[in-house]
Amino acid sequence: MPQSQHEVSYLTIHGHRRAFVKVGSGPVLLLLHGLGCDHTTWAPVIDTLARRYTVIAPDLLGHGLSDKPRADYSVGGYANGMRDLITCLGIDKVTVVGHSFGGGVAMQFAYQFPERTERLILVASGGLGPEVSPLIRSITTPGFHPLMGVLTLPAVRHVGKLGLRTLAKVPSRHTRDLDEVAEIYDSFRDPAARHAIRHVVKAVVDWRGQIVTMADRAYLTQSMPMAVLWGEHDHVIPVTHAARAAALAPGARVEVIPNAGHFPHKDHPQRFAKIVHEFVRSTPAASYSRARFRALLRSGRQSEASDTLAGSA
Template sequence: MPPSRHHVQHLTIHGHRRAFVKAGEGPALLLLHGLGCDHTTWSSVIDGLARRYTVIAPDLLGHGLSDKPRADYSVGGYANGVRDLLTVLGIDKVTVVGHSFGGGVAMQFAYQFPERTERMILVASGGLGPEVTPGIRAITTPGFHQVMGVLTLPGVRHVGAAGLRGLAALPTAVTRDLAEVADIYDSFKDPRARAAIRHVVRAVVDWKGQIVTMADRAYLTEAMPMCVVWGRDDHVIPVRHANRAAALAPGARIEVIPHSGHFPHKDHPERFVQIVHEFVRSTRAATYSRARWRRLLENGPADPTGDVAPVVPLTAVAGDAGA
């Protein structure tokens, strides 16, 4: 992965070394990266956010500079892990921001630990529908580990990564995210990272697509402010999943950023920082009430099947002309 622009700290929790960046002062923001990425995916927004917030950006277990053991790589296991990291850091409550797979972890964290979650921001998040790029589904197939071992041999890897970065430089929306894909591909040279990613993907994706969904628990967002950010040109997880989020959680704020792909926080960092700050500034932090949580669980969703009615297509948010 790219070298970090920020000071990386380490803590050992449950016998595993965990890397993280902590910057700034103020209300806490927990930034959770996506599959195969690490804290450097947030590099372009950490400084802007740290002007107003305490930013914690960990490398999830199996990623980046954190250990890559044979361990629990489920979304629930990751939620427990970031809870324990926050506890050791002495941080009680956070606004949790999750990108892609990290969005699934963010949702699970908010579900498991509502008393520690003030708000939730999902960025091109998993868990909102089955569709996902075939490249991620391929990780679940037999032989992936061995084939990727060959494809990441020094000469092959360098040519492949250079090709992906070259395609990313083309002025087309289809290839916009390939520079980030090249970084992920390069990280697969470590067999421990490949094994960890395989375990992660198999826990949330099968050959049909995403398995894990927030549909049956979306009604719980009634008790928590939620914002969904997506790039209009996302070819990893389609932007229509933002539309589904709007139907599942009608109180959610939806921000679709034009001229942006699967990494809107990297494509338009200033816009992303502005969206996060405006959302935090204009919403009241959730206050956990066991009685209210119990009532929501007892009443359940309006539609217990988790199905949603079709809704009109999303339009871009105000300010698109300046993007």
């Protein structure tokens, strides 16, 4: 993994060491990275956000400097882990920001722990439709682990990383994310990381694409401020999923960032930070009401949301 620009702290929870960065002061932003990444993916925006907020950016279990045990790598398991982390840090409520797979974890966190979620910000998020890059689908295949064992041999990995980073310098919307891909590729040199990533992907993706969706629970976002940010030229999860988010959660703020790929927080960090701040500044934090949550659950709008998603697929 790339060297962190910020001091990394550690907590051992349920016997597993969790790495995280905590900087700044003020209302809390919990930043959840995507598949194969770690907290350093947020490096371009952490300092800017920390001027107004307490920023917590963990390495999810199985990623970065956190342990990579044989464990529960489901989105629900990750949501539980984030609840436990902020509890150990003495934090009651957060605005949760999730990128890609981290967006799926963010949605699950908001669903499981609405009383601890002030707002939800999804960045090129999973869980909004079946389409996903074939490269991610390939991780679920039986040959992934042995193939990566060969491709991450030192000499092969060096050439591969150099090639990806060279291509990343080509001014094209098709190559803009390859520097991040190079770091993910490099992380696969660790067999434990490969096993963990494969378990993560198998929990949410099959050969037809994403299998975990927010469609049947989107109606619950009525009671929680939600923003959806996407890069116009995302080749990992298509930008059309932003429109699906708008259809599933009509109250959500949706913004497509021009000239950005799957990592808009890295392509345009100042604009990204400004959007996050404006959203937090202009929306009141959600206040959890058990009676209101019960009424939403009983209103039975699951089938309507699922039909919306099916119609747009």
